[in-house]
Amino acid sequence: MIPPSAPPNPDLSLSETSLAVGASGKNPKVFVTEHSEFGHCTNQSYRCVSQHSYANPVKAKKIEEPPYYILITAYFSYLILLCFGYLRDFLGKYFAKRHFTHIMPLNGYAPLNSGFDSSISRLKARVGDCVAPPVTGVAGRTILMLDRYSNDNNWTQIYTGTKTRALNMSSYNYLGFSQTHGGCADAVEESINLYGVSTCGSRLAGGSSDLHTMAEALVAKFAGTEDALISSMGFATNSTFIPALVSKGCLVISDELNHASIRTGVRQSGAQVRMFKHNDVENLDSLLRDVISQGQPRTHRPWRKILVIAEGLYSMEGTLVNLPAIIELKKRYKFYLFVDEAHSIGALGPHGRGVCDYFNINPHDIDVLMGTFTKSFGAAGGYIAGPKSLIDSLRLRGQSGPYAESMTPPVLSQIMASMASIMGVVPPNSSHSASSELAAPSSSVIHPGAISPVALPSWLRLPPSLYDGSEGRTRLLRLAFNSRYLHAGLSKLGFVTYGHPFSPIVPLLIFNFGKMSTFVRMMRTRSTPVVVVVVTYPATPLLKCRARFCVSAAHTKEDIDIVLRACDEVGDVLDLKHSRGERWHVEEICRRSVELVEGVASTQCA
Structure with a gap:
């Protein structure tokens, strides 16, 4: 590991500033590039530790319902939309227009999509200027949007050639590592010079490099498990590795609001599926008693294995899994537990280690820990962490290993640099393994502290603030x-x-x-x-x-x-x-x- 060097601090020229103008063209605001990606804030009062207090029991937040007139008007608006949609589909069968070509097959072919799909397309067109806005640059604190307008109710968009910089509240850039300046960006640039932009193969077919091995070891240490494997796509991490965990004769008990990638993986596995109410531990308890006592359908034989799948942090609800209660059920019923930490890893806990860190739970109490690098680490792909015997099996049986392309070197470098900056690196010739700020209280679970310099590539340089973990x-x-x-x-x-x-x-x-x-x-x-x-x-x-x-x-x-x-x-x-x-x-x-x-x-x- 090369000792850290002082971070560059070049003077920003006018070309490195961006002008943000509102839709009216007034009130211009100038953002310096560096601060447009990561805001400057030195007030120590605006800091908080993400940690559960066991003085207060975990309880579900009470869901407030809107007034009845809101529900009535919402139903009425949907009714109007559906009526007009079906009416347009009906008329389109007799009066072929450009928006009804799916109903009037061309050249004798049957339509690939159903009639109802056109109604959905028209609904999307009504909000076409609000979804999928084209952007350019970094998805940091602010984001640069390409200005556009429509003259035909959003069926087509016309670009004006101008741009608008706006405050970005839409990206999964939880820790702000999506930057073009700083130690992580420099590490990515250096990796491109040394490794290129692709390994041109799958992990089992010539696409594995020393960066993959080092990154997997670093992820395992970060998650607090024996071993880990990485995948080039977060969605594929669930959809391709869950079928390697369960199969016919197994039972998957899934939270009703689990992500589509989990649902896809479970369907491909061939296992039986039961769902429990979102984050309802009592419902899960009742379901476990029922499925264990009844066994498999018709034969009533015991299940080969039972796998409970939950997310650490749910992306649509923002709710946090009641992990302590599920762990208690796991000890009572002896099932396997799979926790998807796509949104919680790096974003929760005093050390950024996710829900285990937040609740001060030993990661070894969970059989399979899954996470992604797309959110907190500003990269791409996902990982599976757990016991070494399990990970070794998944490397061969998971479809991503032999078939999917391996993670690219620039992405690996971003992962290692950002993850190392959270953990901190032990200074050369240092006798202690972690800084005092990283050390956990004696009564808590000891999470891995700072890493050794040999855990990172020798060419990877980090500025002092990233090297010691303070940033x-x-x-x-x-x-x-x-x-x-x-x-x-x-x-x-x-x-x-x-x-x-x-x-x-x-x-x-x-x-x-x-x-x-x-x-x-x-x-x-x-x-x-x-x-x-x-x-x-x-x-x-x-x-x-x-x-x-x-x-x-x-x-x-x-x-x-x-x-x-x-x-x-x-x-x-x-x-x-x-x-x-x-x-x-x-x-x-x-x-x-x-x-x-x-x-x-x-x-x-x-």
Whole structure:
């Protein structure tokens, strides 16, 4: 390992600044490139530790329901949309237009899609300017959007050639490692010079390099397990390795809100599937008693194995798994436990080790730990961590090993650099294995501390702040503060929100499909545009349309203030404030942010 060098600090020229202009063309704001990717915040008050307090038992957050008139108007709007959709499909059978070519087959071929698909396409076209906005540059604290407009109700988009820089609340850049400047970016650039951009093969067919071996060892140490394997795609990590874990004669018990990648993997495995209510431990307990006592269908033979699958942090709900309670059930019923930490690894816990770290649970109590690098580490791909005997088997039996392309060298370098900056590296000739700030209390589970320099490639240089882990710890503290502040602020404004207070995913319930597009447009047309994702059926229940804010350590406290002020004004216009709790004025929320975050500390919700 080459000793760390001083980070470069070149003077930023005018060419390295970007102009952010609102839709009206007024109120220009200049963002320096470095700060547009990661906001500058030195106020130590805006820090918080992501950790569960066992003084307060884990309890589910009470879900607030909207007034009846909101439900009635939402149903009525869906009814109008469906009626007009079916009417257009019916008329299209007799009056072929350009939007009905799927109903009138060309050249005698049957249509590849159904008639109902056209209704879905038209619904998407109505909000075409709100979904899939083309962007350029880094998905950091701010994001640069390509301006466009439509003259035909969003069937086509016309690009103006201009760009707008907006506050980015839509990317899974939880720790802010998506940057073009800094130690991680320099490591990626150096890896391209040494290894190129691809290994041109699968792991079992000439596509494995020393970077893969080092990255897997680093991931295993980070997760606190014996071994780990990595996959080039997060979705494929679940869909290709779950069939290698269970098969016919096995039972999978899955949370009803598990990700589509888990559902795909379970279907391909051939195992029987039962679902339990989202994060409902009592329902899971009852289901386990039933399936164990009854055995397999018809034969009533014992199951070959039972695998319970849950997510650490649910991407649409923002809820956190009640891991302590599930661990207790695991000890009682002796099933295998698979935890998907795609959104929780790196984002939760005082050491950034995910839900195990947050709840202070030994990772060895979980049989299979899955995670991705797409979120907190600013990279791509996923991993499976667990006992070495299991990982060795999955390397051969998982379809990603022999068939899928291996992870590329630049991505591997990003993973190792970002992960090392969270863990910290032991200084050369140092006798201690971890800094005092990384050391855990004697009463807690000991999570791996700083790593040895030999765990990283010799050519990988890290600036001092990344090398000693101080910047990684700061990012964890900033993310925890930002997440809790936005959760508490939206609740005090009167919005119905879901999710755990520490979750970087903050869903704001809109309920009505017609209000979603207006919400997005109004947020983008403010003096400081805000980019936010909206989600509806089938990703969510029909009446649970929502805006989903994704918080990052790259955001500053002032950025969260901008979001709260924008939501306050838009929420009043669209009638979105339906919470029955205590309400504060937005200026009071911004002024008492630290006090508000500390007040949330007494709430521990799953």
